[in-house]
Amino acid sequence: MIQENEIITLILYAALIVFYVFNVRKLNLFPEKKIFMFSVLILFFSVVFTVAEGYFWENELNFLEHLFKALSALLLVFWTLSLISKRRKAE
Amino acid sequence: MIGFIDLFSFVFILTALLIFLLNRKEKSNPAFFRITGAFFLLLAFHYLSNTLEWLGISAVLDPYEDYIELFEPAFIFFLFYIFLSEKSARALQESEEKYRLIVENQHTLVVKVDPEGRFLYVSPSYCDLFGKKEEELLGEKFVPLIHDEDREPTLREMEKLKIPPYSCYIEQRALTKYGWKWLGWADRAVLNDSGEIKEIIGVARDITDRKISDMELRSLKNQFEQVLSLTKTGFDLIDEDLNMIYADPNWVDKLGDPSGKKCYEYFFSRDSACENCDIPEVLKNGETAVSEEYIGSENRNVEVHTVLLKEKVNGKRVVAEFNVDITERKRSESVMEETIRELKKLRIAELNLIEDMKYEVEEKKKAHKKIQMLNETLENKVKYRTHELELSNKELESFAYSVSHDLRAPLRHILGFADVLKKLCSEKDDEFNSYLKKITDSTVEMGNLIDDLLDYSRTGRREMNMSLVSMRELTGQLIKRFTHEFRGRNIEWRVEQLPDVVCDENLMKTVWINLIDNAIKYSSKKDKSVIEIRFEDKGNEYEFCVKDNGAGFDMNFAHKLFGVFQRLHSKSEFEGTGIGLANVRRIIERHGGKIRAQGVPDESASFFFTIPKLDRKESDEGIV
Secondary structure, three states: OOOHHHHHHHHHHHHHHHHHHHOOOHHHHOOOHHHHHHHHHHHHHHHHHHHHOOOOOHHHHHHHHHHHHHHHHHHHHHHHHHHHHHHHHHO | OHHHHHHHHHHHHHHHHHHHHHOOOOOOOHHHHHHHHHHHHHHHHHHHHHHHHHOOOOOOOHHHHHHHHHHHHHHHHHHHHHHHHHHHHHHHHHHHHHHHHHHHHOOOEEEEEOOOOEEEEEOHHHHHHHOOOHHHHEOOEOOOOEOHHHHHHHHHHHHHHHOOOOEEEEEEEEEEOOEEEEEEEEEEEEEOOOOOEEEEEEEEEEOHHHHHHHHHHHHHHHHHHHHHHHOOEEEEEEEOOOEEEEEOHHHHHHHOOOOOOEHHHHHHOOOOOOOOOOHHHHHHHOOOEEEEEEEOOOOEEEEEEEEEOOOOEOOEOEEEEEEEEOHHHHHHHHHHHHHHHHHHHHHHHHHHHHHHHHHHHHHHHHHHHHHHHHHHHHHHHHHHHHHHHHHHHHHHHHHHHHHHHHHHHHHHHHHHHHHHHHHHOOOOOHHHHHHHHHHHHHHHHHHHHHHHHHHHHHHHHOOOOEEEEEHHHHHHHHHHHHHHHOOOOOEEEEEOOOOEEEEEHHHHHHHHHHHHHHHHHHOOOOOOEEEEEEEEEOOOEEEEEEEEOOOOOOHHHHHHOOOOOOOOOOOOOOOOOOOHHHHHHHHHHHOOOOEEEEEEOOOEEEEEEEEEOOOHHHHHOOOO
């Protein structure tokens, strides 16, 4: 079953990705942007899987959705640690 | 399985949130920090909801989960936005800081004033230079003290702000808190839509150092030109395209302004470069070239030194030309060459002279040798003659001895036989006795004559024994002797104090005896004989005089007085042989003196003789 909020979330993430692509130069100095954007991208895919599970492979895609969310969370841990270590180095 | 994954997700995000919160020292960007924290919290809430659902606990958070999920991308958007806005703000701040850094630390003065002269903006450097605060100046009028000499030019220049291009440049001296400073103002008027001056922007720099440098440079230039003028050295600068860059004031006075002219146009009024121009060669090799030129119009010779300068002017290489006046040097060289030619001639003449002198010296040497030879010959002749003379003297002595001996022997026989005849004859035969007496007297006289002749002969030959003789003592002894001898006569002696002289005492004694004896003899017919003996110092010699008041003599026969057997009176009047004065003359002449006589018949006779003043040394050397 497809929920409306999931569709909206997907649209929002897609818009976010487009925004990033268009402002990639300006966001060049975003701290540890590769880790962060990788995490966001995985989160986006998890949302994609959420929407897709309403149409096919419900269990598999649901699993992937949660797995990707976990991966995304793990990357955010790394991002945080990376930020801190970089700041300490700078200090 | 999914439940575990959600649990891990929750744990991960919770860990991230905790790490983030524990290290929230990030103060440079607090908004970014807050948004990130909120995003983590949102994710944590989402994964907690999933975990609780997996644990079968009633879905307390389920009703909110769907909305929360919607906020996740929104927060990421927000995070990006915050980052970008922060970045812009920071860039703006950095830009402002840079601008402030530039404005506050630059030395350039920047002001903006309205048409009435009120300050709209004033840079810190301006405030610092004039010792004012920004708030004191803004909205107020302030005109610093301008040097008297610069006021009029300043006002004149500022009039240009009213006409296009509405800008001007002013160099003026202003009194600052550091004293008088040169400021170079570049002013520009800003116009409003109706074309009126809205405001004036002025930018100035402190050009005091440049002005001082300019003045020093001008002073150096003046000194340099003065030195060039004094040394009569021309100076000019020419670029590689033969354009005149500079000419010294002397050239400018003579040829005018060189700017915009080629060197050949300026100096020689030519249309093309000179054929013998050194400049291309100097530009090619970089070595200094020296050439000589004659300036006919000024009758001068100049030596041109062309030097390549290291510095370029307007991107072109430049050569400097020093025109050294060598007219005097040339003249000196000409004079020197002439002098050298003259010297060479003189040298040749000198060599000829030396040759002549050598020839003369050779001739003199030859003559000298001849003289030497002649001298030797003469010496030999003298020796020979001396030897002959000695032989002759010996023969003469021998002859004199023979005469004295051989003539005396017959005289003795005559005297002896006359004496015998006298004894044999009667004493009464007066005539016979008279003859005998005449024979006897003549024989005695003959004997005296022979003795006197022998004395005269010996006087001429005998060796002189010179010594210092007191004439006073010598004459004194003789006067005593004659006084005694002629004690029956009335004789008055007038004798001066005679000096000492160097002479042969015995010969001098003979002189005095003869002269005094003559004086006594020839004054014998006077009742009173007056005999004077005096002398006179004549510098190099003494002149002695013996004068009597006797018979005197006729001066016409004076030359006969000193001849042998010469007599001016008859034997009957005065006795004598006629040899005495001849003997006196010989003695005086042997002493280097002279004798003369002065007489007046029947009145007086004076005999003068001189004796040179000699010292012992001269007398010992036998000069006499």
